Amino acid sequence: MSTSTLPAAPAPAPAPTGARGSGARPRLTEGAAQTWFMTQRQFMAFARQPAYLIITLIQPVIWLFLFGALFRKVVELPGFGAGSYLDYLVPGVIVMSAVSANMWAGMGTLEEIERGTLNRFLITPVHRSALMNANVVAQSATTAIQSLIIILLGWIGGAHYPGGVLGLLILVVVASALGTIFGAFSNALGMLVRQRESIIGINTFLLLPLTFLSSAFMPPTLMPHWMQVVARFNPVNWALETGRAAMAAHPDWWSVLSHGGWTLLLAAFAVWLSLRTFRSYQKSV
Amino acid sequence: MTSPNGGTVRTAATVPHPAAARPAPAAAGRPLAIEAVDLVKTYQVKGRSGPVRALDGLSIGVEPGIVFGLLGPNGAGKSTTVKILTTLAAADSGRATVAGRSIAADPALVRRAIGVVAQRSGADPVATGRENLLLQGRLYGMRGAELARRADELLDRFDLADAGRRQVKTYSGGMQRRLDVALGLVHRPEVLFLDEPTTGLDPEARTAMWDEIGRLAGDDGLTILLTTHYLEEADRLAARLAIVDRGRIVAEGTPDDLKGELHGDAVHAVLAGTPAADALGVYEALGRVPGIREITVDGRRVSARADDGAAAVPAVLAALDQAGSPVAAVTVARPSLDDVYLRYAGRSFADAEGASR
Ligand SMILES: Nc1ncnc2c1ncn2[C@@H]1O[C@H](COP(=O)(O)OP(=O)(O)OP(=O)(O)O)[C@@H](O)[C@H]1O
Numbered sequence: 001m002s003t004s005t006l007p008a009a010p011a012p013a014p015a016p017t018g019a020r021g022s023g024a025r026p027r028l029t030e031g032a033a034q035t036w037f038m039t040q041r042q043f044m045a046f047a048r049q050p051a052y053l054i055i056t057l058i059q060p061v062i063w064l065f066l067f068g069a070l071f072r073k074v075v076e077l078p079g080f081g082a083g084s085y086l087d088y089l090v091p092g093v094i095v096m097s098a099v100s101a102n103m104w105a106g107m108g109t110l111e112e113i114e115r116g117t118l119n120r121f122l123i124t125p126v127h128r129s130a131l132m133n134a135n136v137v138a139q140s141a142t143t144a145i146q147s148l149i150i151i152l153l154g155w156i157g158g159a160h161y162p163g164g165v166l167g168l169l170i171l172v173v174v175a176s177a178l179g180t181i182f183g184a185f186s187n188a189l190g191m192l193v194r195q196r197e198s199i200i201g202i203n204t205f206l207l208l209p210l211t212f213l214s215s216a217f218m219p220p221t222l223m224p225h226w227m228q229v230v231a232r233f234n235p236v237n238w239a240l241e242t243g244r245a246a247m248a249a250h251p252d253w254w255s256v257l258s259h260g261g262w263t264l265l266l267a268a269f270a271v272w273l274s275l276r277t278f279r280s281y282q283k284s285v
Numbered sequence: 286m287t288s289p290n291g292g293t294v295r296t297a298a299t300v301p302h303p304a305a306a307r308p309a310p311a312a313a314g315r316p317l318a319i320e321a322v323d324l325v326k327t328y329q330v331k332g333r334s335g336p337v338r339a340l341d342g343l344s345i346g347v348e349p350g351i352v353f354g355l356l357g358p359n360g361a362g363k364s365t366t367v368k369i370l371t372t373l374a375a376a377d378s379g380r381a382t383v384a385g386r387s388i389a390a391d392p393a394l395v396r397r398a399i400g401v402v403a404q405r406s407g408a409d410p411v412a413t414g415r416e417n418l419l420l421q422g423r424l425y426g427m428r429g430a431e432l433a434r435r436a437d438e439l440l441d442r443f444d445l446a447d448a449g450r451r452q453v454k455t456y457s458g459g460m461q462r463r464l465d466v467a468l469g470l471v472h473r474p475e476v477l478f479l480d481e482p483t484t485g486l487d488p489e490a491r492t493a494m495w496d497e498i499g500r501l502a503g504d505d506g507l508t509i510l511l512t513t514h515y516l517e518e519a520d521r522l523a524a525r526l527a528i529v530d531r532g533r534i535v536a537e538g539t540p541d542d543l544k545g546e547l548h549g550d551a552v553h554a555v556l557a558g559t560p561a562a563d564a565l566g567v568y569e570a571l572g573r574v575p576g577i578r579e580i581t582v583d584g585r586r587v588s589a590r591a592d593d594g595a596a597a598v599p600a601v602l603a604a605l606d607q608a609g610s611p612v613a614a615v616t617v618a619r620p621s622l623d624d625v626y627l628r629y630a631g632r633s634f635a636d637a638e639g640a641s642r
């Protein structure tokens with residue numbers, strides 16, 4: 001996503017010494033290969049921590065059932081619109097899960113810094129952008145998988161997806177982009193403040209307001225006016241508007257494009273920012 | 286790519302004493318494997334008025350193929366030196382070349398030529414030892430069977446063959462440290478940086494690590510920059526040694542050179558019974574022995590310095606006997622690096638450690 005934004009380490013020039021085999025490989029393929037190795041590493045770490053894996057899978061299920069049962073009756077409110085609350089809830093839970101899973105990314109980065117792993121990589125010829133891109137790839141991929149699982153669970157529970165496969169695909173992509181936004185900001189925060197407490201504090205402070213100041217559980221038309229105004233500037237809401245518009249029987253493509261565009265733009269900015277903090281981290285080593 | 290003034294580096298004003306002023310033997314022939322000139326590094330620290338001056342004009346020159354020891358207490362600037370020479374951090378000023386390449390102009394070339402074992406492990410605890418080695422090799426562009434062979438060879442060499450397929454978080458401290466060294470060697474570097482490789486190891490593991498480091502410099506011909514605060518370790522491994530204090534080199538030379546600077550061995554004697562003569566008598570008796578100086582008498586304990594301690598013992602015994610104070614025990618000690626440290630840093634090693642904590 002950002003391979004071009006960073007003037008990466010100079011191309012692997014002919015190895016002066018024992019390190020063989022890489023000198024001739026073009027820079028782009030080498031960068032892609034390195035991104036893949038680093039991504040693989042993250043997937044492996046994820047797969048080897050089953051408790052973490054299970055929690056990230058079970059939490060959305062709980063939300064789906066909890067909020068589904070709690071708010072079942074709200075569809076009867078005049079002006080709600082959707083047919084069943086579960087139909088309405090699935091995108092909400094997908095987006096909330098994307099936020100809550102990725103906003104902790106900085107904790108992992110912090111651990112890598114403290115353990116010296118990041119420094120070890122920085123001394124190798126690996127491209128700096130490959131390290132960050134691997135984060136983006138791993139985070140978006142896990143978010144996409146998580147979203148697909150929630151879609152599947154919703155479908156089993158009887159949810160309808162009138163927008164079809166295309167609508168769902170757009171929902172998954174926009175959820176991944178939202179995950180990237182929060183993952184990248186969290187990484188930047190971790191590298192800048194180097195304190196777990198700050199990440200925990202900011203996350204717990206942000207998660208609920210960001211979710212409830214969006215159309216995750218309640219349509220904006222039913223919100224007080226000031227909430228509607230705030231929601232308009234909330235990236236969580238952008239992602240939801242994109243997803244909901246694309247999933248409708250008659251998609252509002254303008255809404256998909258505008259809200260989706262803003263989400264992608266902010267994602268690009270967040271990744272750029274995390275690359276910047278990456279370099280300022282290296283100044284503080 | 287040694288600078289034409291390679292020999293004068295060591296005479297820089299920041300390096301005050303004669304052992305340091307001796308030109309490097311390599312200045313005439315082979316280029317230095319590591320050369321650093323006047324490195325300065327400051328860190329901004331929150332909650333402190335001024336910046337911390339971690340390096341304050343540090344210069345070193347390391348000939349190829351030797352173990353070079355950087356010895357100093359906590360906070361002396363050893364790790365900062367390693368971070369700069371390995372391209373991880375940038376110096377505020379000064380210049381350096383490693384394996385003939387400038388760290389500022391050619392960091393990518395330097396990275397390929399060096400292996401680094403940092404003070405903090407850096408191995409991925411969730412991955413196995415073997416996976417750590419494979420990933421490390423891939424980042425240097427190694428692939429396939431060659432890489433697999435290299436990883437297994439290193440696991441064997443560092444006695445990790447059985448543990449190679451276990452997650453690193455299950456390793457003991459000694460095993461982790463051995464893996465760290467293996468990680469630094471995957472791509473067959475020319476120059477190896479070892480930042481406190483034996484801190485936290487038990488004596489047995491430490492001895493084993495020493496043997497391995499010795500072999501790397503000997504059989505494999507690597508140039509090794511080793512930092513340590515163990516005097517014994519520096520004494521045993523390093524062909525040349527620099528003492529760092531407050532971001533500067535305060536003394537440099539071979540361990541023997543540095544000890545030789547102290548001019549002489551310590552002779553300690555314990556008198557039998559209560560001192561028959563008064564302290565003054567003992568003092569005067571010893572003062573008449575040629576070559577004996579810096580005499581101290583403390584109850585039954587008598588210490589002095591002699592150019593050749595062993596040769597002076599008979600004369601010391603005879604003199605004390607004559608003075609009516611027969612000797613119960615006598616020991617001769619070569620000056621230790623602790624003494625060296627005391628002399629050049631102006632405080633004992635233990636004090637410096639305590640002060641910087
Ligand atoms: N990243 C950093 N930020 C701020 N100050 C630092 C940083 N790294 C080192 N320092 C400071 O620079 C000085 C030198 O530190 P350095 O880590 O080089 O010492 P050292 O000789 O390796 O000590 P030790 O034996 O404890 O490892 C210390 O005063 C330390 O506090």
Ligand SMILES: [Mg+2]
Pocket residue numbers: 363364365404480
């Ligand atoms: Mg250190």
